[in-house]
Amino acid sequence: MLHIERVRLSIIEMPLKKPFTTHLGTLGNRQSIIIEVIDRDGVSGFGEAVAFSSPWYTEETTKTEWHILNDYLIPGLFNQEINHPNEVSSLFDSIRRNEMAKSGIETAIWDLYAKKQAEPLSKLLGGSRKEVPTGAVVATQNAEAAIKQIEKFQEEGYQRIKVKISPGNDIDFLKAVRKEYPNLPLMADANSAYTLDDIEQLKALDDFQLMMIEQPLSVTDMVDHATLQKHISTPICLDESITSFHDAYSAIKLGSCQIINIKMGRVGGLENAKRIHDLCVEHHIKVWCGGMIEFGVSRAHNLALATLEGFTIPGDIVSSQHYWEKDIIEPFVEVNNGMISVPTGAGIGFSINRKRLKEVTISYEEYVKGKGV
Ligand SMILES: O=C(O)CCC(=O)C1=CC=C[C@@H](O)[C@@H]1C(=O)O
């Protein structure tokens, strides 16, 4: 039985080592909310609310998460007796959407629960992998720079490369990449840059032997993706369209995709992520673990999730040092020959460098039992 006694929220901020560019803009600085839930025995669990500072990827932002966490999600926790983290997402049923805020708290409670059970989070999720294959994202629209980044990722052993494409930055870009790397396991993420009017361009992508095209059409679409999949041989992977178990169910029913990028933040936490994984395995839909250019707490949770048997495609789980000068976890997540070893310690299996957390904290709120209820 878990009794949450205190919650500590820290908005942290770090510059990326290299800007992350898509057709939607460039991310140079990253904020995230680190959530520490502390039970009556003084045991801490950590989660990370991963919305960006502006609503370019989903409708949530660091500020909306701060509001929903402060005013809705946390106050309701103090008088709850939680038997299992699987109960947490239904506690939030009366609060619509706000999946990343919910995921931040839910994952922190999963970490706390696993620590109380003295078990690795991966084991409690039902994961069996002792190491996880991983891929990397080339986030530049400049072909020359992209080829240089791919060369570095190849040296580091990443098992597949994801590039970003959009109208006017697709065919020639992919031709340049394929010229240098004809056999590279390669996928492309469009972040909803196309419409069905672009169908001829999208058909042309079939010449590049892509593993998949991720989210080519509107972030809320299922129907046009199903139409598009009938016209192209490249498998469609959905990302932004899948914000819930029901979205995954609908996409599978409609034939909108052959692959789903599962991000626990986008779908409200680990329980929902696991349910979507199980549904996809049942319906022979491939899944992989997406990233959110996050810090070490969410990266550690992704690692635990990616140990589930259905995660057969290398995910977006790069090393801590790819993005950050100094992450907030110890040890850092490291990639060796394209694999990441799964920690065997209790919970997420990484500890928090509190000194570093304090250094990069820009705003802070602590709740004690009774406040906010
Ligand atoms: O976390 C990573 O290493 C990269 C993740 C990544 O590619 C994305 C994160 C968030 C928004 C997008 O730009 C993109 C995606 O759509 O998957």
Ligand SMILES: [Mg+2]
């Ligand atoms: Mg994506």
